[in-house]
Amino acid sequence: MLPVFLKTLPFFALIGLGWIAARRGFCSPEATAWLTRFVFFLPLSAMLFGFAASLPLSALHEPVFIAAYAGASLAVYALTGAVALLRGCTVAEAAVEAQCGVVGNTGFFGLPMFVTLLGPKAAAPILIMLLIDLVVFSTLITVIMTLWRDRRFDLHIFPSLARGLIGNPMIVSMVAGVLWSASGVPLPAPVKEFVTLLGAAATPCALFAIGASLAGRNAERPAVAAWLSAVKLLLHPLACAVVAFWLLPVDPFAAGLMVATAALPVAGNVYMLAQHYGVAPLRVSTAILFSTAASVITLPLIIARVLMA
Numbered sequence: 001m002l003p004v005f006l007k008t009l010p011f012f013a014l015i016g017l018g019w020i021a022a023r024r025g026f027c028s029p030e031a032t033a034w035l036t037r038f039v040f041f042l043p044l045s046a047m048l049f050g051f052a053a054s055l056p057l058s059a060l061h062e063p064v065f066i067a068a069y070a071g072a073s074l075a076v077y078a079l080t081g082a083v084a085l086l087r088g089c090t091v092a093e094a095a096v097e098a099q100c101g102v103v104g105n106t107g108f109f110g111l112p113m114f115v116t117l118l119g120p121k122a123a124a125p126i127l128i129m130l131l132i133d134l135v136v137f138s139t140l141i142t143v144i145m146t147l148w149r150d151r152r153f154d155l156h157i158f159p160s161l162a163r164g165l166i167g168n169p170m171i172v173s174m175v176a177g178v179l180w181s182a183s184g185v186p187l188p189a190p191v192k193e194f195v196t197l198l199g200a201a202a203t204p205c206a207l208f209a210i211g212a213s214l215a216g217r218n219a220e221r222p223a224v225a226a227w228l229s230a231v232k233l234l235l236h237p238l239a240c241a242v243v244a245f246w247l248l249p250v251d252p253f254a255a256g257l258m259v260a261t262a263a264l265p266v267a268g269n270v271y272m273l274a275q276h277y278g279v280a281p282l283r284v285s286t287a288i289l290f291s292t293a294a295s296v297i298t299l300p301l302i303i304a305r306v307l308m309a
Contacts, residue, residue: 004304011113012296014204018211032212036268039206044107045173047199048130051115051123052177053187059124060178068248069258070132072239073102077137080231092279095144097224099273100287101231103137104264106130107170108210112203114257118307125254127174129261134171138273145277213268214292217285225286228266232291233298237262241306256306263302265291 021027027035052060080101084094104110107130114122166172180187187195240262244255266288274281 004308005300007117008113008300008303011109011116011203011207014207015211015214015292018208018213019215020211021208022212022215027212029216032209032216035205036209036213039108039202039209041169043198043200043202043205045169046195047111047202048107048127048170049173049177049180050187050192050195050199051111051120052127052174053180053195054120055124055127055177055181057178057182060128062125062128062254064248065125065244065250065254065258066128066132068244068250068255069129069240069262070136072243072262073132073137073236076231076236076239077102077140079235080228083227090279091148092145092277093283095141095148096270096274096277096279096284097228099137099141099270100228100266100284102236102262103133103267103270104232104236104262105210105267105292106133106261106264108206108268110261110264112206114260116203117303118257121253122257125257126261129258130170131174133267134168138168138269141273145279210268210292214289217289221283222286222290224283225290228283228287229291229294232266232287233263233294237302253307259306260299260303263295263299265295265299 018027018032022029022032077098081094081098084097085091089097106126111123111126111130114126237259241255241259244250244258245252250258266284268288271281271284271288274284
């Protein structure tokens with residue numbers, strides 16, 4: 001446990017540095033927003049493109065792995081939403097809470113950390129999980145929110161969904177990388193060096209931005225946020241472990257990485273969705289704060305158990 005904690009400590013230290021900088025006024029909310037935008041559109045997209053372009057297509061064709069992660073996540077999504085409905089929440093609130101239970105900070109936190117800890121072999125499974133989070137669950141909550149708001153199903157939702165997916169630089173960069181890989185043409189040396197150089201900024205900038213964004217969050221309904229944090233940090237990885245290790249024949253390394261990735265804290269883009277729809281944004285903000293703080297302990301424990309055993 002101690003060696004794993006020490007390996008993950010620098011990543012959490014960068015988050016802590018961002019939090020301190022924002023709390024001390026060194027980094028304003030406007031600066032944090034622009035830093036996040038910079039990471040989202042440039043370094044992180046470059047990193048994703050570089051990984052996808054260097055992977056053989058066979059590394060991404062993993063139907064059993066996809067079924068395991070999607071199945072476990074959908075089960076947790078349904079359970080979290082059902083608990084919210086039993087508490088008297090609206091359908092929209094239940095969808096937002098369900099999103100908190102399964103969508104982790106894979107792009108900004110998980111990908112750079114696991115690739116640094118485990119090497120390039122971690123990239124393919126994480127890219128698959130990131131695509132599932134971005135495409136499946138972002139589409140699912142958009143459909144639920146639209147049905148709840150309009151009380152009817154409208155075919156016009158599909159162009160809006162398509163525009164949202166096409167406008168996401170993480171999806172675009174991964175798809176572009178996959179297409180480049182499919183071409184069989186190696187990246188030219190200057191392009192590869194440029195992508196590597198730009199992508200290297202993703203890890204420190206993204207982690208700093210996560211910490212800075214946490215500094216301005218206010219707590220609301222802490223009991224619910226604690227429940228959602230427990231779902232994300234403990235129940236989601238447990239469900240993935242049951243499916244990947246016992247129910248389906250997933251490769252042991254990929255299964256361990258799936259469980260560790262599922263143990264990541266709630267993603268910041270869930271807050272953006274909640275804010276966009278005007279549904280429980282402070283509740284999501286508190287869940288992000290609680291889950292990120294608690295993951296300092298829970299994440300190294302799970303990594304030590306499933307990846308370093």
